[in-house]
Structure formats: structure tokens, C-alpha cells
Amino acid sequence: MTSAPDDPASPAGAGLGWPRLHPTTQSAYNRILWNGGLSKSEVAKELGLSRTRMTAIARDLEAAGLIVEGGREQRANTGRPADMLLAKTDLFHFLGVHVRADELVAAVIDLTNKVVWERRQHVAELDPSVIGAQCRTWLTKAKADGLRVAALAVCGSVERIDGATEGFGLQAVAPEATRSEWEKEFGIPVWAEDDIIALTAFEQWPRLAEDQDSMALISLGRDIGFGLVADRKIILGAHGRAGRFSHVQVANDGARCPLGHRGCLWAESSTTSIVNDIADAQTLGDVIGQAAQGEQTASERLARAARGLGVAAGHILNLLDPDKVILTGDSPLLLDSRTKDFDEGMRSVYTVPDPPVIEVTVFDFLEWARAAAGLALYRRLAEHDH
Template sequence: MTSLASGESVFTIVLSHGPLTRAQIAGRTGLSAAAVTKAVRPLMAAGYLVEGPGEGSRALGRPATLVRVDAGAAFFVGVKVTGDEIIAVLTDLCCRVRAAARLPLTGRAPERVLPVLTELVRELLTEADGFGVAVRGLGIAVSGDVDVDSAEGMVRYSPFLEWREVPLAGIAGTATGLPVTVENDVRALTVAEQWFGAGVGLDSFALVTVGAGIGCGLVVHGRVVSGAHGVAGELGHVSIDPDGPPCYCGNRGCVEAVAADPAIVRAVREVTGRPVTTPAEALELARAGDRGARQVYAAAGQAIGRAIGSVVNLLGPERVVISGEGLAAYDLFADGIRDAFAAAAFGTAAQCDVVTRPLPFEEWARGAAATAIQSFIGSATSATPVTSKEQSGVHQ
């Protein structure tokens, strides 16, 4: 492990669990005391980590020295782009939201989205000026296939935005003057949940989002998984019925073709003959007791439950968190999810903790800010390799 990776690991541990003593950091990361010191040193020199005596340790004699993140040392902007609007937040280094703003979109083409995004970022830069803290990075979360290893932050394909090969980080960086990190929106939200939400302290968990699409973020051995080609976790395009409805990806019976909002609206319209055009209208019809509409939601729940069962069988996460705007209809498909999951999960995999967690889009934007913080801390950490003796751990 290089000190670059060690620095990111140490920062994340202190951010999520701190303040901590250096010994506690070593215990949580598996690094030796020497490796912790080497990882902490550049972050302290830059002012991002600070230390001081902890409270409540007087009875032990010498007060423990705790390391913590200095929240006010830097600010960041996080942006979530949907098909209809852009939501942006200003956060501190602890990823606490200091200000938020949103603006509607008049179109989904990049030339329509970028001016709105730039306007929101400038508004939050003005807010940061009021705090007297510099903004060090911009994180942008979009749906679809994002090449996180591309220098241009390339959005390979975003079906909801109808984007292909858009070098978003390069364009946004030129427009805003900030270092830009671009990430898939579900993976960005997964980072936020790992740091501050339902995934804190877990070695492995999955975040399944239900709404305009069906997404899945995966954490394995404490790290968010993006895969070799950046498309790990595409749960929405797992085919559960080869004879099912067609999906825009070209296959049939994908989870997204059954359980995403557009699929539900389309199916409710077909089975009821009503001119339903929005998820809210479909939901209202089902809640009014329409049998056909309720059957559509039940089928959606079964599709989601089977998909979650597949994730649990393959990866064995400690927890599955269900979130997304589609949770507004959770009461209608909860039984379907539970029954299908129980049938699909193999053996003790059925003991996986499955929870729901409604999250507003500001939390998705906060996740985008978290990815910007990750990039920033990575660049702020020395790349000098840690020796094999230093990384051997404290339990020797």
C-alpha cells in the first residue's frame, strides 16, 4: 500500500469515526504506527487534519491526543444532475452541507445543462466567499456509464440525459475554474452512505436505488466498486424474464423494464386504459384501489426482490439499503420485495439486513461532493511508497 492509499484510508476513517487517537487509527486501518504517522503528516501539514488532547481521559493521567478533520479547512461543491433539474450543495471538508440550491432544466442537451450547472456553482462560490473559505473541488454526479479513469471525466452513456461521449469534467472545469470529479450518481451516493449513512462501519453493503432507473452501488472490503469498465452494479439491466417487456438497452425483462418509474407508468396505462403519464398519477390510481395498477406495483416489487436476492447470493453483503425517489410507492411493493427476496436468497444469505432509507436529491449532491473530497485528499497526500515493514500492521 502506498502512502497515497494510506492517506485516503486514514482520512476516511477519521472523517467517519473520529476524532481518534493514532493507535485507534492503526487498529481500524490495519496500518502500523509508523505508517499512520507517515500518512497523517502531509494532511496535518496542509491543515486538513489537526490534533489536540481529548476529553474524558484525565483519570488515565496524560490526556489522549486525538486526530480530527478540520471541517473549515476547505469547501467543496457537489452537483446532482437529473433529467429535469440540477441540485447543488456547498459542503465543508467534513462534507457537512453549508448551503444548497437548485434550478430547473429547460433541456437535457449538454449545451442546455452546462450553463445552468455553471450558474449554480457560481452561486455557491459566492456563498463560500461569505464563509471566507476557498472551494477546492467540484463533484458532479450523473446517471449512466461514467469513465472515472478518464482525464476528461467522460460520460460514456447517460440514457436519461441522452448523452454519449461527453467530456464533462473538462467542460465543467473550463467553465468554473475548479478541479472536477465526475462519478455515476449511485456510486456517489454510495460514498456518502459509506461515510455518514447506513453503511458506516460496514465492510460490505449494497445500495439499491429505485426511481427513474434501478441502480446499485457496491462496497466490498471497505471500498466502493466501479469495476474494470466502470459499470459494476448495473442491477437495472439484470434480465429476470427473457420474455418480459423490452428494455432500452436492447434486452428483454430487465429489472428496469419492469420496476423503474417509466416502466410502471407504461404498464399501469396499458392494464387500466387510463391516460396515466406520471409516476404520481400511477401511484394515485393504485392507492385508490385499482386492481390492475396494484398488480403492476406488486410485479415491480417482485422484480426488485429477485434482483436483490441475486446481489446477496453473489456478494454476501452485510446490508442492503433501498433508497431513491421510488420509495414513495414502497408500501405498494414492499410485500413483493420481501417475498421475492426470501425466495431468491440462498441459505443464510436470506439473513442479510435489508433496510429502506429515503434520501432527498441533496444527499445525492452531497455524495458528489464526497467524491470531490476523495480526489482532493488523494492529490494532497504524498505518493512516497510505504515500506513493507510499515504496512505490516500493528499486530506483529
Template sequence: MSQATQHPPTEVRTGTAGQVFTSILTTGPVCRRDVANATGLSQASVTKLVKPMLSAGYIEEIAPITAGPGRPQIPLQVIPERQFSIGVKVMATEVIGVVIDLGGNQCAAVRQPVDGTDPDEVVGTVTALVAHLRERVPQARERTCGIGVGIGGHVDNATGVVRFSPSLRWPSVPLAGRLTAATGLPVTVENDVNSLALSEQWFGAGRGVDSFAVVTVGAGIGCGLVIDGDLWTGVSGAAGEFGHIRVAADGARCDCGRVGCVQAVANDEAIARAAEHAVGQPISSAAEAYRLATAGSEPLKEVFREAGRALGRGLAVLVNLMNPALVILSGEGVHSSPIWTDAVREQLTADAFSSIAMDCELLVRPLPDEAWAAGAAVGMLRRSVLGSLGRLGT
């Protein structure tokens, strides 16, 4: 099998049992008949696949309901306390950790400053944070499936290696292996926006949507892709580098070394730089530029609109390639979306092929910082649970 078509052995695909479980998780309580309709499986197949899930304690039956003629239906739902996961979001100045259960409920959250970005320092900080979280949620201690870590940059999920993180200046750090050695727990490492996409698929706006994208704006511009129910990461984990789509022939240089990238026009640093140029005075941040824009500065409103047009050009490329039902815009930068959303929509409609832009819902969805850590936890839950389901009945 060639490298282009090979899936790493550690990569988890949803599979038939996973489709059934995901349907129960995202729509439950739900009866077997409705799961069959949602997955395209026969009701007999669903019944067969559900039996080992019931025996293993992942799901449970609740009181029968009567809806129209025929036998009463017995709804199924996930048992949240069956499994727990720890999620960690690693940034240059701070580490955020959470514990979630199988229902996506957040049981605890901790924020811890990081003393530098040296890998040894980060591993030590994360190890201490994990120990603290396990003390905070003692009922999860024996049922914690592992640790999910989300980090910005190019992450090879199959090997747990951070190939390159611009914010941390890490080249080729085997983070999963080092954290497993330090904590004694299984560890999965994923690009932080990919993790957020998984969280939206199971517990957020992507529930029940087969194909969608999450695009985040702020200090960086990122993207996570869910295609036909699976996270699409590419052959080495670099899929979804939306911020490095070229949307201009010239302009400021991106941190990747090229010019014209979406990120070089629409991230926080680029907006602050363009704002200074527009008004001829120092602007400390995109947040300050937004405050002045909302106070009435037309030149600064145009800076945000131009950033929105750059996003719209990039989104047109994305939807032309993917034709998704939904694009979720999130990240700390969406606080300024009231100024630039119309520009995004107009440019997307102008550049997208045929009716693709109208076929795609564009949803602006602000999320707290802890949601990124929860997304990493979902990545670990997904790997553990779907892996276990694949072995049930074999």
C-alpha cells in the same frame, strides 16, 4: 498488465493512509487506539500516518479524555473547513448543485432548469451554476478542490467521458474535460448512484460498513457497489447495472432493447403501464397509481407487489454474488415502499442462497434530491483528499 486487472492511473484506491483518515472521518472524534483496532494497523503505524495529516490541517486533536486505567487518550477529528467541494446532479430537465465541506455539511444548494439536453447547453448551465455557488460560499472559494458531477448512465470515471446516458441521449461526451475548460477547476464525473454510494460510505448509512450496495428505484433502477471499502466500478465504469438483470422471460421491452429486465418491470414508467392494464383506465404516473392503491385498489396494490418481487429477484442475484452486510434502497420510487417492501423481502429470501438474505440488512432510506448532488461532491472530495494523503510524507 492486462486490461482486466489494470486500474486506471487516475483511479483512487483507499490505501493505508486513506483507511486511517476514513476511520477518523466516519467515527470521530476517535482516539488512535480505536483507529488501530478498526483498521487492523498497529497503534505505532497509526501514529506515524496521523502526523502528516495533522501538519497538513486535515485533522486536529481535541481535549484528552480518560476512559479507565492508563494514560488519557487524545481524540482526533476531521477539520470540516479544510476542504470544500461542489457537487452537481445533471438530469434531463434540471441541474442541482451543492457545496459541501469535508464534514459533509451542506453549505449551499441551487436548482436550475435545463433548456434542452444538448451538451453545450448543459455545460453552460453547470458553469453558471458553479459560479453562483462559489459566490454564495465565499469562504470556500480558495479551498474548493473541484467539481463532482453525477449523471445517470454508463460513465467512465477514469476518463471523465459519459459513454451513454439514456435520459440525456448522450453518446461519448467528454464532460469532465469540457467542464474543466469552462470553469478552470478539476472535475470528476461519475454515475449518479455510484456517487450516492460514496456519500453513504462517508456520511450516511454505510459508515463503518466494509461492503454494501445502494439500489435506487424511480425513473430508472440503478446500483452502486462498495466492496472492501472501495467503490467498485468495473473496468470501464459500468459495474452495478442492476436494472438490467433479467428477472422475467418475457414482458415489456426495456429501454436497453431487451425484455425481462428489473427496470422493465419495476421503474416508474413500467409501474404506470402495468397499472393502466390492471384497471383498464388511463394512469398518468406511478405516483397516481400509488395514490389509488393506498385508497384501496387491490389490482394496483398487486402491481406494486409484482414490481417488488422483480426487485427481490434482482437483489437475490446481487447478494448471491456480493454477500454484503447492507443493501440501501433509495431513490424517488421508495415513497411507495410501504406496499412493496414485504414482497421484496419474501422474494429475496426465497431466491437467495443459504442464509445470505438473513445476513444482509435491507434498509429503505428516502433521500432528498440534493443528496445526489452531495454524493457527486463527495466523489470529488474523496479523490482530492485521498490523493493528497497518498502524497503526504513521500
């Protein structure tokens, strides 16, 4: 995707957009930003640049207003003081919009991933014109509040928008043709992507400086989504379909899913399937409530779901050997006091003696929007990085 021309006359456009940078200059900037400041020689070393080339790059970045000199600082790697380059982090902002069936949630972040602005809007129905109109309004308001939005990401599940009926995914509300119209109208790059990819970018992007090269994210809900990072890149697949892993077999017996699999992850662990199996339960919370009151059926059903999730995580560990696995969505709710079942499932396939790094993280509705904004930032900076 190419950047749209910066059009100061564009009504909702952010005015002066992200400056066009040579790929190497963009890479240098990214290194400075991720690391919270670096000396010239550190950047030059990371990117294999000559001193002359690095001096020119620092000059270009300063002229673009993207970095400032940060004074001299003692550097651990050389033991000598060096002139620091610091990124200006409040110069540009990134808008993320998370699409749910009856609500749009917006978050604006600055270059350090910090949320500086947020809004929620109830919507009676979802179609591209509703989303376009709301994005236009928010861009105008953010601009009036002094924010310079340099990119926009509209995110939601490609399988099924949260709270929507089956088969109603992101494509229905932000098709490619509409996305490119928004890009022209708003005068900034616009991405429309799966929210699992956004969450993956959000979790991976700030960790680049810590040498986190790979990770897997599993989001449990009515459906189960997977986000994968390898060699510092989000795996999208040749056709944008990577991470479809929710029908892998995790139990030899077990429930049947609508596709006819027996004991697949969806049948064993999706909240849809758990709730369907328990009488009088409408939500996962109901099933957990029943289990807490000593109902054996509910308790055993949850244990099976946790074990299934563990087997799936074990397969991912075997396949990718990631730095870490993040479990989110309804996983924290399911795994609360059921980590033994999860571990048992994982250990039935993952046989490496060292325990893997597994994080269980809660994301609320705002964090999905924040993740979308993080994706806009990530895409914007990574577009020309090499």
C-alpha cells in the same frame, strides 16, 4: 486524475487548496477524520506505523493546519488516557452539482458531510458551457461567502439525465475534455460521475469507521441503477460499466422490455414500464392512487413490480453478500405496504436463513447534490489513501 496546481490567481479558484500529503499522512488524516478523533497510538496501530513515524506524521498534519490536539481522553481499547488528535472539519469545503434536465442543484459540504450552502438554478437547456458557467458562478459565490472549495463533482445519470430524453446522459453535458478544462480553469480537482456512484459514496463514506465494508444500492425510477461497494471500494468495473443489472430476468412470464427480454427487472419494475401498463396513469403516484381506490389491475401490477425488485435484490445478496442493501429512488413509494411481495421475490432466490439488512431510504433533489459533494470529498481524501 491528478490535482490541478493551486492557483490563487484563478478567478473562481478557492485559493489555497488541499495540501499535498504523503499517502501515509493522508491515510492517517482520513482515519482521524472518520473516527471523530483518534489517539496517536490508535492511528499508528491501524496503519502499522512506528512511534517515531507517527510523531512525524502528526507534526506534518498539524503544520498543514488539518488537525489539532484534542486533550487527553480515556480510551476504551486500552483503558488508559491518551492525547487525542482531532480533524479540523471546517477548513475545506466540497461542491456537488446535480444535473437535471431543467435544473442544476448545488450543495456545499464541510469535511463532516454537513451541508453548509445550497443553491438551485433553473436552466432552459443543457450543454457543457451552461454547466461550466453555473459552476463558475457558484464557486465565486461560495468563495465570497467564506467557503474554501477544495474539489467539485458534477453528477447526473450516465444513462439518462433526470427528466431528459433517452440516451442523453452525463457524457453529453460533462465530457472528459470539458471536465479537464474545468479542472485547469477552477484550479481544483473536478470529477464528472454517475449520480448512482455519488449516492453510493455518500452512503458508504461515513460508515467506514463502523466497519461497513460492502453494500449495494438500488435506485428505482424510469430506469434502475445499481451502486456496489466491496472491500471498502466502489466497484466501477474495468470500463466504468459495473452495476448494469437492470435487465436481469426476475419473472418467468411477465412483460417484454424494448430490448426484447421477457420478465426482466426493467420490464417488471421500472416506473416507465409500470406506468405504460396502466391506462390513464402518467406517474407511479397515479398507479398507486388507482390501487388505493381498489383497482385490481393497478394493485396487481404494483405487487409484480415489488416482487421483481425483490428477486433482483436476492440475486445481489447471493452475488455480493453485502453488509446491507439500500433501496432508494421510487422504491419507498413502490414498497409502501408491499414489502410482503418484495420479501416473497427476494426469498425465491435468496435462501440464507438470516434476514439480510435492507434499508429503504428516501432521497430528495437536494440529497442528490449532497451526494455529489460527498463524492468530491470521498475522491479528494481517497485519492492518495492506500
